[in-house]
Amino acid sequence: MPVENVNKCLHCGLCVGSCPNNAIFLNEVRLEFNEDCTECGLCSRICPVGALTPGGK
Amino acid sequence: MQKEYDVIVVGAGPGGSTAARFAAMGGAKTLLIEKRQEIGTHVRCGEGLAKGLLDMAEIPVDRNWIACEVDGARIISPGGMKFEVDEAKAGNETGYVIERDLFDRALAKLAGEAGADIKVKTSALGIWKENGKIVGLHLISNGEKHDVRCKIIIGADGYESQVGRWAGIDTTIADSDIMTCVQYRLTNIQIDSKYTEFYAGSCAPGGYIWVFPKNENTANVGIGLGAHIVKHGGEPKEYLDRWIAKQPGMKNAVQLDMVAGGCSINAPLDSVVCDHVMLVGDAARMIDPMTGGGIAHACMSGMQAGKVAADAIKAKDYSKQFFQTYEKAWRGKIEEKLFRNWMATEKVQKLSDETFDKLIGLLAEVGMENISVFNILKAIKDRYPELVKEFEDLL
Numbered sequence: 001m002p003v004e005n006v007n008k009c010l011h012c013g014l015c016v017g018s019c020p021n022n023a024i025f026l027n028e029v030r031l032e033f034n035e036d037c038t039e040c041g042l043c044s045r046i047c048p049v050g051a052l053t054p055g056g057k
Numbered sequence: 058m059q060k061e062y063d064v065i066v067v068g069a070g071p072g073g074s075t076a077a078r079f080a081a082m083g084g085a086k087t088l089l090i091e092k093r094q095e096i097g098t099h100v101r102c103g104e105g106l107a108k109g110l111l112d113m114a115e116i117p118v119d120r121n122w123i124a125c126e127v128d129g130a131r132i133i134s135p136g137g138m139k140f141e142v143d144e145a146k147a148g149n150e151t152g153y154v155i156e157r158d159l160f161d162r163a164l165a166k167l168a169g170e171a172g173a174d175i176k177v178k179t180s181a182l183g184i185w186k187e188n189g190k191i192v193g194l195h196l197i198s199n200g201e202k203h204d205v206r207c208k209i210i211i212g213a214d215g216y217e218s219q220v221g222r223w224a225g226i227d228t229t230i231a232d233s234d235i236m237t238c239v240q241y242r243l244t245n246i247q248i249d250s251k252y253t254e255f256y257a258g259s260c261a262p263g264g265y266i267w268v269f270p271k272n273e274n275t276a277n278v279g280i281g282l283g284a285h286i287v288k289h290g291g292e293p294k295e296y297l298d299r300w301i302a303k304q305p306g307m308k309n310a311v312q313l314d315m316v317a318g319g320c321s322i323n324a325p326l327d328s329v330v331c332d333h334v335m336l337v338g339d340a341a342r343m344i345d346p347m348t349g350g351g352i353a354h355a356c357m358s359g360m361q362a363g364k365v366a367a368d369a370i371k372a373k374d375y376s377k378q379f380f381q382t383y384e385k386a387w388r389g390k391i392e393e394k395l396f397r398n399w400m401a402t403e404k405v406q407k408l409s410d411e412t413f414d415k416l417i418g419l420l421a422e423v424g425m426e427n428i429s430v431f432n433i434l435k436a437i438k439d440r441y442p443e444l445v446k447e448f449e450d451l452l
Binding site: 014016017 | 101215216217218219222229230232235237238239284287288289290291292293294315316317318319321
């Protein structure tokens with residue numbers, strides 16, 4: 001699952017609305033990823049501010 | 058918190074507040090919830106708004122939320138060709154740069170005055186079902202969980218909408234239908250506060266850079282890139298920083314804020330309703346694929362959904378079938394435009410800088426009485442028929 005850099009993330013919700021598996025949830029202060037994540041890498045690639053790194057646990 | 062409502066609207070943006078307002082006006086017992094503690098902030102928006110489109114949702118103009126009134130829009134090609142679209146000729150596609158936080162609060166106030174309850178710091182956690190049937194929402198309000206019954210849920214929860222997905226409405230879009238955006242509010246810059254400006258071409262692959270004036274030396278300066286084109290995270294910000302560094306009028310720029318966001322540029326969805334649920338605005342993927350504008354469509358669809366919700370309560374019919382009235386209403390206003398602009402956007406995304414120079418130069422030269430994608434294509438056809446070949450199916 002991707003790793004969020006909380007110091008970069010603007011909580012804009014782009015990754016949440018773009019995830020094809022609905023595996024990302026934005027709870028006001030940080031992102032949560034659920035088991036539906038297939039590590040497709042879309043969210044990391046399209047994050048406007050580069051706050052997601054692919055491939056954590 | 059009360060245990061039962063007729064209608065619960067999720068999200069107090071322009072679409073949600075307008076839906077709540079019209080549902081309450083129609084006599085439905087309505088609750089409007091907003092996950093944030095403050096309606097309207099933080100602002101995640103370019104704040105451009107077409108004047109005439111406000112009429113579509115019967116929204117009274119209030120000077121308090123107007124930051125700047127513009128004469129028109131200016132489209133600038135990579136080589137510096139400029140095409141100006143005056144307000145009068147733009148088919149109402151230009152107009153105000155607004156204060157979104159104040160705008161959103163004004164619309165929420167209208168909803169409250171119409172009789173809707175409003176709860177801030179209140180999120181939906183999921184749809185409440187009994188025997189497979191939707192009977193309400195699981196909410197969390199100020200840290201406390203509540204199960205609240207309702208007959209109709211209006212999903213106005215924006216680009217990152219969960220309501221639609223929970224209800225089983227397919228709102229998935231391909232990466233080619235996503236724009237990845239970042240915007241700064243810059244002050245101490247030299248701008249023309251009478252025009253919104255759009256910069257096309259390789260400065261923003263698959264999208265554009267916008268400069269929307271807030272006052273004489275302050276503007277929202279943002280970029281949207283095609284999500285299928287970007288190669289790594291952070292690219293929108295890198296492109297925007299590079300572009301700003303090259304603008305002589307922005308040498309002494311001071312940054313007041315930074316926001317990011319997603320913007321859908323898809324063809325209209327097949328369905329935005331199911332039994333007990335209607336989606337409005339960005340949650341229903343109704344953003345104009347060409348301009349990226351979402352506010353007016355959100356307000357219009359909110360109004361239609363609110364009215365239909367009130368009618369449904371009176372008729373005691375909350376079925377997908379009944380909600381076809383809503384589908385017909387919003388599609389009648391914008392579906393054709395959304396589809397045409399989606400087709401056109403797909404082609405425009407592929408144009409080279411040289412072609413942009415040619416086209417924008419041509420448009421500047423011939424001028425235009427009524428601006429629309431259709432008329433623009435016709436003008437191009439007369440001069441550069443080979444370019445229009447790609448667009449033939451739109452004519």
